[in-house]
Amino acid sequence: MIEPYNEFTALPLAPRALLWCMRMRVMQLRWGTETQGRVDDMLGQLGAPTASRPLERFMITLVHGTTRELGVLCVCQTEVVADERALLDVLSLVQAKRSLEAFLVLRSVLPAEGAGAALHSAEEIGAILAQAGRLLPVPDGDVHRFERAPGSLPTHLAHNVLH
Numbered sequence: 118m119i120e121p122y123n124e125f126t127a128l129p130l131a132p133r134a135l136l137w138c139m140r141m142r143v144m145q146l147r148w149g150t151e152t153q154g155r156v157d158d159m160l161g162q163l164g165a166p167t168a169s170r171p172l173e174r175f176m177i178t179l180v181h182g183t184t185r186e187l188g189v190l191c192v193c194q195t196e197v198v199a200d201e202r203a204l205l206d207v208l209s210l211v212q213a214k215r216s217l218e219a220f221l222v223l224r225s226v227l228p229a230e231g232a233g234a235a236l237h238s239a240e241e242i243g244a245i246l247a248q249a250g251r252l253l254p255v256p257d258g259d260v261h262r263f264e265r266a267p268g269s270l271p272t273h274l275a276h277n278v279l280h
Contacts, residue, residue, distance in 0.1 A: 123195040124195060124196050124197045125194065125195045125196065125197055126195070128197065128205075129254060130163075130251075131163060131246060131251040131252075131253055132205050132208075132209075132253055132254065134159050134160075134162070134163050135172075135205065135208060135242075135253075136197065136201055136204075136205060137159060137192055138156045138159055138160060138172055139172070139176060139189060139201070139204060140189055140190060140191065140192045141155060141156050141159075141192060142156060142172065142173060142176040143176060143180060143189045144191075144192070146176060146177065146180045146181075147180065153169075156169060156172070157169050160172070163246070163249060163251055164249035164250065164251065165245045165246050165248075165249040165251060167245050168241075168242050168245040168246060171238045171239075171241035171242045171245070172238070172242055174234070174238040175235055175238035175239055175242065178227070178231055178234050178235040178238065179204075179226075179227070179235060182227050182228065182231035182234075182235075183226045183227055183231075184226055184227070184228070185226065187200045187204075187226065187263065188200035188201065189201060189204075199263070200263050203222055203260075203263045205253070206219075206222060206256050206260045207219045207222050207223060207235075207236075207239050208239055208242055208243055208246075208253055209253040209254060209255050209256060210222070210255070210256070210260065211236065211239045211240045211242075211243040212243035212244075212246065212247055212252065212253050212255075213255045215255075216236060216240065218260060219236055219239060220232055220233070220236050222260060222263070223235050223236055223239075225263050226263045
């Protein structure tokens with residue numbers, strides 16, 4: 118039997134773990150679900166336990182400061198949506214010393230002050246991951262951008278978005 122393609126598990130380990138942590142943080146911020154211990158464990162397995170606080174600040178800025186709700190799916194979903202790809206690209210870009218590009222991606226959904234705060238947190242995360250030897254793949258070609266329209270998720274996923 119051929120297994121269906123799973124976009125989430127096809128990601129390399131570090132971006133997959135980061136996306137899982139971001140999804141968990143959104144669950145905590147939106148619904149009060151306790152996720153701290155599980156996020157800390159995952160980041161510890163990556164060798165980057167100190168990335169927990171900057172990741173929390175990054176997600177708080179995004180969840181509470183964006184000009185629209187971002188598409189961040191539940192941890193049980195196997196798809197990766199455009200907004201999640203943009204978040205991963207921001208982290209990849211700062212790690213590759215392309216902070217201006219990362220800022221511009223963030224600026225498309227955050228006011229300037231919020232984009233600056235999110236960028237600072239992203240730079241901390243990138244540095245901690247680099248120290249742990251976890252280099253994120255730099256986007257080839259075009260960087261993923263945040264979706265423009267709030268209803269841009271596929272219909273079958275719209276009810277699974279954490280907002």
